[in-house]
Amino acid sequence: QVQLVESGGGLVKPGGSLRLSCAASGFTFSDYYMSWIRQAPGKGLEWVSYISSSGSTIYYADSVKGRFTISRDNAKNSLYLQMNSLRAEDTAVYYCARGGGTTLDPWGQGTLVTVSS
Amino acid sequence: DIQMTQSPSALSASVGDRVTITCRASQSIGSWLAWYQQNPGKAPKLLIYKASSLESGVPSRFSGSGSGTEFTLTISSLQPDDFGRYYCQQYNDYPWTFGQGTRVE
Numbered sequence: 011q012v013q014l015v016e017s018g019g020g021l022v023k024p025g026g027s028l029r030l031s032c033a034a035s036g037f038t039f040s041d042y043y044m045s046w047i048r049q050a051p052g053k054g055l056e057w058v059s060y061i062s063s064s065g066s067t068i069y070y071a072d073s074v075k076g077r078f079t080i081s082r083d084n085a086k087n088s089l090y091l092q093m094n095s096l097r098a099e100d101t102a103v104y105y106c107a108r109g110g111g112t113t114l115d116p117w118g119q120g121t122l123v124t125v126s127s
Numbered sequence: 128d129i130q131m132t133q134s135p136s137a138l139s140a141s142v143g144d145r146v147t148i149t150c151r152a153s154q155s156i157g158s159w160l161a162w163y164q165q166n167p168g169k170a171p172k173l174l175i176y177k178a179s180s181l182e183s184g185v186p187s188r189f190s191g192s193g194s195g196t197e198f199t200l201t202i203s204s205l206q207p208d209d210f211g212r213y214y215c216q217q218y219n220d221y222p223w224t225f226g227q228g229t230r231v232e
Contacts, residue, residue, distance in 0.1 A: 054214065054225055054226070054227045054228045055163075055171065055214055055216070055225040055228075056225070057216075057222055057223040057224070057225070060221075060223075069221050069222070071222050072222070105170055105171075111218075112159075112176070112218055113161045113173055113176045113216075113218060114161075114163075114171075114173065114216070115172075115173035115182065116170075116172070116173070117170035117171055117172070118170060119169075119170055120170055
């Protein structure tokens with residue numbers, strides 16, 4: 011079955027960096043756009059970034075543009091999010107999801123990123 | 128950016144009740160709207176896409192309607208698994224944006 015498993019979250023100091031990974035299985039990863047979405051504690055959903063199936067097209071939310079970089083390795087069925095210059099407001103559960111051109115389905119279970127000194 | 132506004136923010140309902148949630152877009156998005164369900168501690172799950180199309184495997188008690196700027200999610204007979212939070216999302220234009228969520232309790 012289709013499965014997405016995020017990893018790489020943790021506690022990081024303001025200004026620090028973190029790299030999230032999302033391992034995909036159960037579908038032809040290279041055929042699909044992929045996205046990252048985040049959810050601050052007790053808050054709603056915020057779309058962060060998407061990458062096309064080949065990696066040639068990428069979009070970012072303004073809140074992360076210039077600090078975050080999305081990438082993918084189709085040979086490894088993996089999606090990544092490099093997060094630099096992290097701020098307290100980046101604290102959230104980060105989900106990867108299949109999709110980017112239309113809807114988001116399915117979603118992984120999420121990985122928590124906490125930015126705090 | 129397209130703003131999505133859901134109402135109500137929360138509602139109290141009982142098993143068997145008919146529940147309706149509204150989502151309004153700040154500009155026309157055609158039918159490019161999805162609805163997601165999020166149960167506590169879980170990832171969101173796609174229920175409805177293109178405003179009114181039921182995702183495979185989703186019970187038929189869920190339905191969506193609307194186009195342009197006003198949309199509705201209806202649960203015809205609330206079941207115990209349906210308590211949680213619901214989000215609308217527009218995918219007409221980037222950045223994709225979500226409503227603030229409606230808690231069904």
